[in-house]
Amino acid sequence: MRKAFFLLLLCSISLTAQLQWRPLNSIVSNGNNQRFDDVFFLNNDLGWALNGSNAAVYKTTDGGDTWINQLSELTTALPENYYFRNIEFLNENIGFVGTLNGVFLKTVDGGTNWTKVTSFSTNPPAICGLDAVGTSTIYGCGAYFSPAYIIKSIDSGETWQYIDMSTYANALVEILFQDENVGFVAGKNDKGGVILKTTDGGMTWEEVFNTTIPGEYVWKLELLPSNSNIVFGAVESVAPLKGKLVKSTDNGISWISKELPYTSIQAVGFVNENHGWMGGYTEAVTSMPFLETIDGGNTWSEIGVGSNLNRIFIINDQLAYASGTTIYKLSDTNLATPKFSESNRKALITFVQPNPIKDKLNLTVIFDKIDHIVIELYDESGRFIKMLQKDEIKRAETMNYTFDFPYPKGVYILNLHNDTGRQSVKFVK
Numbered sequence: 001m002r003k004a005f006f007l008l009l010l011c012s013i014s015l016t017a018q019l020q021w022r023p024l025n026s027i028v029s030n031g032n033n034q035r036f037d038d039v040f041f042l043n044n045d046l047g048w049a050l051n052g053s054n055a056a057v058y059k060t061t062d063g064g065d066t067w068i069n070q071l072s073e074l075t076t077a078l079p080e081n082y083y084f085r086n087i088e089f090l091n092e093n094i095g096f097v098g099t100l101n102g103v104f105l106k107t108v109d110g111g112t113n114w115t116k117v118t119s120f121s122t123n124p125p126a127i128c129g130l131d132a133v134g135t136s137t138i139y140g141c142g143a144y145f146s147p148a149y150i151i152k153s154i155d156s157g158e159t160w161q162y163i164d165m166s167t168y169a170n171a172l173v174e175i176l177f178q179d180e181n182v183g184f185v186a187g188k189n190d191k192g193g194v195i196l197k198t199t200d201g202g203m204t205w206e207e208v209f210n211t212t213i214p215g216e217y218v219w220k221l222e223l224l225p226s227n228s229n230i231v232f233g234a235v236e237s238v239a240p241l242k243g244k245l246v247k248s249t250d251n252g253i254s255w256i257s258k259e260l261p262y263t264s265i266q267a268v269g270f271v272n273e274n275h276g277w278m279g280g281y282t283e284a285v286t287s288m289p290f291l292e293t294i295d296g297g298n299t300w301s302e303i304g305v306g307s308n309l310n311r312i313f314i315i316n317d318q319l320a321y322a323s324g325t326t327i328y329k330l331s332d333t334n335l336a337t338p339k340f341s342e343s344n345r346k347a348l349i350t351f352v353q354p355n356p357i358k359d360k361l362n363l364t365v366i367f368d369k370i371d372h373i374v375i376e377l378y379d380e381s382g383r384f385i386k387m388l389q390k391d392e393i394k395r396a397e398t399m400n401y402t403f404d405f406p407y408p409k410g411v412y413i414l415n416l417h418n419d420t421g422r423q424s425v426k427f428v429k
Contacts, residue, residue, distance in 0.1 A: 018332070019318065019330055019331065019332065020303075020305075020330070020331075021277075021290065021303055021305055021306055021322070021328050021329065021330050022305065022328065022329055022331070023305060023306070023325075023326045023327070023328050024064045024326060024327045024328065024329055025326070026060075026064060026065055026066055026067055027049060027058055027060075027064070027067045027326060027327050035051075035052060035053075035281070035282075035308040035309075035310060035323065035324050035325055035420075036049055036050060036051050036052070036310075036323040036324060036325075036326060036327055037050055037051070037052035037084065037085050037086065037310050037311070037323060038050045038084075038085065038086045038087050038310065038311050038323050039087075039311055039313050039321045039322065039323040039327055040087050040088055040089060040313060041313060041315055041321060042089055042091070042092060043315075044063055044315060044319060045060070045061055045062055045063045046060070046061055046092060047059070047060050047063075047064070047321065048060075048070075048087050048089065048095070048111060049067065049087075049323060049327045050084050050085075050086065050087040050097065050323070051084065052083050052084050052085060052419070052420070053083060053369075053419070053420060055071070055082040055083065055084045055099075056069055056071055056084070057069070057070045057071040057084065057087060057097060057111060057114075058070065059110070059111050063329070064321065064327060064329050070111040070112065070114075071097075071111070071114060082099055082100075082101050082103065082370075083099060083100040083101060083370075083371075083419045084097055084098075084099050085098050085099060085100055085126070085127060085128055086098045086127065086128070086129060086130045087130070088130035088131060088132045088138065089132060090132045090135070090136065090138060090156055090157075091135075092110055093107070093108055093109055093110050094106070094107070094108055094156050094157065095107045095110070095111060096117075096130055096132075096138065096140075096157060097114070098126070098127025098128065098129075098130050098140060098142075099126065099127065100126040100127075100128075100143070100372065100419050101126070101370065102123060102124070102125050102126070103116055104116065104117040104120075104124065104127055104140075104151075105117065106157050117157065117160070119158070119159050119160050120151070120160050120162055121162050122149075122162045124140070124142055124143070124149060124151055124162065125142065125143055125147075126142040126143035126144070126145070126372075127140045127141070127142050127143075127151070128141060128142040128143055128144050128172065128173040128174070129141040129142070129172065129173055129174040129175040129176075129185070130175070131175050131176050131177050131183070133177040133178075133179060133180055133183070134179065134180045136153075136154060136155055136156045137152070137153065137154050137177075137180045138152070138153050138156075138157060139151070139152050139175045139177060139183065139202065140152075140175065141165075141172040141173070141174070141175040141185050141187070142172060142173075143171065143172070143173075144171050144172075144173045144187070144217070144374075144417070145171065145372045145373075145374050145390060145417070146170045146171045146374075146390065147164075147165075147166055147170070147171075148164075148165040148166055148168065148169040148170055148171055148172045148187060149162060149163060149164055149165050149166075149172070150162075150163040150165055150172070150175065150185065150202055151163070152201070152202055154180075163202055165185070165196075165205070168189065168194070168196050168205050168207065169185075169187050169188065169189045169194055169196065170187075170188065170189055170190065171187045171188050171189075171217070172185055172186070172187035173186065173187045173217060173218075173219055173220075174186040174187070174218070174219060174220050174221050176221045176222070176223060178223060178228045180201060181198070181199060181200055181201045182197075182198070182199050183197070183198055183202070184196065184197050184198075184208075184221055184231065184252060185198075185205070186217075186218035186219070186220075186221050186233060187217060187218065188215075188216060188217045188218070189210070190214060191210050191212055191214065192210050192211035192212045192213045192214055192215075192216050193210065193211035193213070193216035193217050193218040193235050193236075194207060194209065194210050194211075194218060195207070195208050195209040195210075195218050195221070195233060195246075195252070195255075196208065197252045208248075208252040208253070208255070209233070209246060209248070209252070209255045211235055211244070211246075211257070213237065213241065213382075213384075214384035215237075215238045215376060215378065215382075215384040215415065216235055216236065216237050216238065216241075217235070217236045218233045218234070218235055218236075218246065219233075219234045219235070219236045219265070219266040219267075219280075220233070220234045220266055220267055220268050220310075220311065220312075221233050221234075221268070222268050222269055222270060222312070222314065224270055224272070224273065225271070225314055225315075225316065225317075226272065226317075228251075229249065229250065229251040230247070230248070230249050230273060231247070231248045231251070231252055232245065232246070232247050232268050232269075232270055232276070233245070233246040233247070233268065234246075234265045234266055234267060234268040234278055234280075235257070235265060236263075236264060236265050236266055236280065236422070237263050237265070237382070238263065238376075238378055238382050238384075238413075238415050238422070238424070239263045239382065239413070239415075239424050240263075240380075240381070240382050241263060241382040242259045242260055242261065242262065242263055243259075243260045243262055243263050243264065243265025243278075243280065244257050244258060244259050244260060244265065245257070245258045245260060245265075245268065245278060245297040246258075247296075247297070249273075258296075258297040258298065260278060260291065260297075260300060261291075261300060262280065262288060262289075262291075263280075264280035264281050264282075264288050264421070264422065265278055265279070265280045266279070266280040266281060266309065266310055267279045267280065267309035267310055267311055267312045267322065267324075268312060269312025269313065269314045269320060269322070270314070271314060271316075271317040271320070272317065273296055274293070274294055274295055274296045275292075275293070275294050276292070276293055276297070277290060277291060277292050277293075277303070277312055277322070278291045278293075278300075278309075278312075279291060279306065279307070279308075279309030279312070279322070279324065280308075280309060281308055281309075281310065281420070281421035281422070282307050282308040282325070282421075288307055288308060288309070289302040289303070289304075289306070289307060290302065290303045290304075290305060290306030290307065290309060290322075290324075290328075291303070305328070306322065306324055306325070306328050307324055307325050308324040308325045309322055309323065309324040310323055310324065311323045318331070318332075319331060346420070347421075347423050348365055348366065348367070348416060348418060348423060349365070349366040350363065350364065350365050350366070350414075350416065350423075350425050351363070351364040352364075352414070352425055352427045355427045355428060356427070356428040356429060357405060357427060357428070357429050358405075358429070359404070359405055359406075360402055360403070360404065360405060361388075361402070361403045361404075361405045361427070362400070362401070362402050363375070363400070363401045363402075363403075363414065363425075364398060364399070364400050364401075365398070365399050365401070365416065366398050366399075367393045367396055367397055367398070367399065368396050369396055370393055370394055370395060370396075371393040371418050371419050372390075372391070372392055372393065372418060372419055373389070373390070373391045373393060373399075373416060373417070373418050374387065374389070374390050374416075374417040374418075375387070375388045375389040375390075375391075375401065375414060375415075375416055376388065376414070376415045376417070377412060377413075377414060377415075378412065378413040378414075378415055379410070379411075379412060379413070380410065380411040380412065380413065380426075382413070385407070385412075388401075388403050388414075389401055389403075405429060407429065408429070409429050410428070410429060411426065411427075411428055412426070412427055412428075412429065413425070413426050413427075414426075414427065
């Protein structure tokens with residue numbers, strides 16, 4: 001009887017300790033099918049979430065049970081439709097918000113007030129990645145639409161250094177440091193998705209990984225919390241190719257790559273070498289699910305909640321947060337799972353007319369707000385051919401592009417990369 005009771009108790013403890021992801025309805029929904037681009041926590045309870053297209057910052061002091069909007073007054077003072085990409089704090093007071101619109105923001109009072117950072121020799125057009133390390137050092141990088149550069153401050157953001165990275169990459173989207181001197185930055189160059197490493201605080205860099213497929217990005221990185229020598233990366237590819245998980249167990253010296261069942265992979269987070277999650281932006285007609293592995297990425301399953309992911313933020317093996325269609329929390333199953341309706345990304349409206357084409361490619365793109373666009377040409381197999389256009393969209397408008405098309409008859413793919421994601425348009429010559 002005692003043995004049966006003991007087994008029942010063990011079973012009860014096991015069930016109680018089981019973890020699951022759930023959406024946090026306590027945060028304001030994105031409202032326009034765009035996503036929360038980032039989430040950052042200083043400890044179990046104190047954190048911030050950032051909505052990209054809505055240009056809003058939210059703060060929680062109770063682990064996501066309640067949130068307050070901290071940036072609404074400043075948002076109304078900025079030009080319409082700014083895009084907030086990332087948020088990072090050095091401590092409970094000093095924090096930073098990177099945007100895709102040439103504005104970098106800083107707070108010294110925990111987010112109550114924000115000011116523009118102007119102490120740059122060269123003003124960065126976009127901050128796509130941020131990482132605070134130690135007590136006073138912070139790094140940033142950009143931009144997904146090029147050029148490639150790093151910003152660095154060693155005095156809590158009072159002064160900044162601008163580092164030209166065009167020798168190593170043409171686009172950077174993520175930066176992550178083990179300490180003030182040793183770190184990684186990721187993005188793409190002409191050869192493919194790239195990871196670079198520095199051991200001297202960004203003075204010099206070495207390429208330690210490349211996917212060797214032009215057009216791919218290494219989008220997000222994670223250092224395993226229990227062992228920072230283990231590095232994970234998320235590779236975003238171009239249809240019909242698949243995204244990948246890349247992993248190093250020797251601090252970036254060697255890497256393995258494992259293919260996932262989807263293309264648009266961006267977010268990555270692991271609690272140990274085998275148990276982790278990945279996700280990506282939701283395409284126009286395909287919902288990108290929240291994926292889980294318990295065998296180090298050999299196999300993946302859909303967890304049934306969560307989409308449009310850009311960041312998975314691991315606090316420990318029992319607690320994590322993720323940003324996507326809303327903010328998600330990994331915690332005990334005793335926590336109630338509220339009802340939440342996932343929604344697809346609001347895609348750009350595009351036309352290729354006529355289709356099939358002859359010697360000219362005519363593309364129409366309808367923008368409903370300020371934006372950036374990178375237009376790339378691929379063949380039907382996903383092989384990169386040429387970057388056709390890079391453009392900054394300064395207002396809501398319809399843009400018409402015409403390109404000479406001296407290529408053989410066949411099926412081609414246009415890949416359109418803007419602030420909210422990537423999408424493909426297929427056409428025939």
